[in-house]
Amino acid sequence: MNIGALLAGLFSGIIGGMGLGGGAVLIIYLTVFKDMEQLKAQGINLLFFIPIALVAVIIYSFKKQIKWKTTLSLAIGGVLGAAGGFFLTDIIGGNITAKLFGGFLILLGIKEIFSKQAKGS
Numbered sequence: 001m002n003i004g005a006l007l008a009g010l011f012s013g014i015i016g017g018m019g020l021g022g023g024a025v026l027i028i029y030l031t032v033f034k035d036m037e038q039l040k041a042q043g044i045n046l047l048f049f050i051p052i053a054l055v056a057v058i059i060y061s062f063k064k065q066i067k068w069k070t071t072l073s074l075a076i077g078g079v080l081g082a083a084g085g086f087f088l089t090d091i092i093g094g095n096i097t098a099k100l101f102g103g104f105l106i107l108l109g110i111k112e113i114f115s116k117q118a119k120g121s
Helices: 003-017 022-033 038-062 068-092 094-114
Strands: none
Touching: 003 022, 003 038, 022 038, 022 094, 038 094, 068 094
């Protein structure tokens, strides 16, 4: 068993279970440390996400922290967006997709650095 992959999966699962985007960690691990193509890493991330999401949904549901009507609307939009994103990625290719993903992570990091902390946090 690859200990690096186990740790990356564990860390991604913890972050994903918290709703903070563990897929970013997994994609970075696969592309940087395993020298995997961006599109293949994204595919693995999507498969990885299914059991993580299922466990998180069960736990958050028991805690009554899910608004099901809002979730349904978001899920419909998410499914449509995922299909559109798949076809768009097929058109623009992995190189541009990787750059877009990197740019998104940089912008998100800058936002987090300069955002004010919410009251009560």
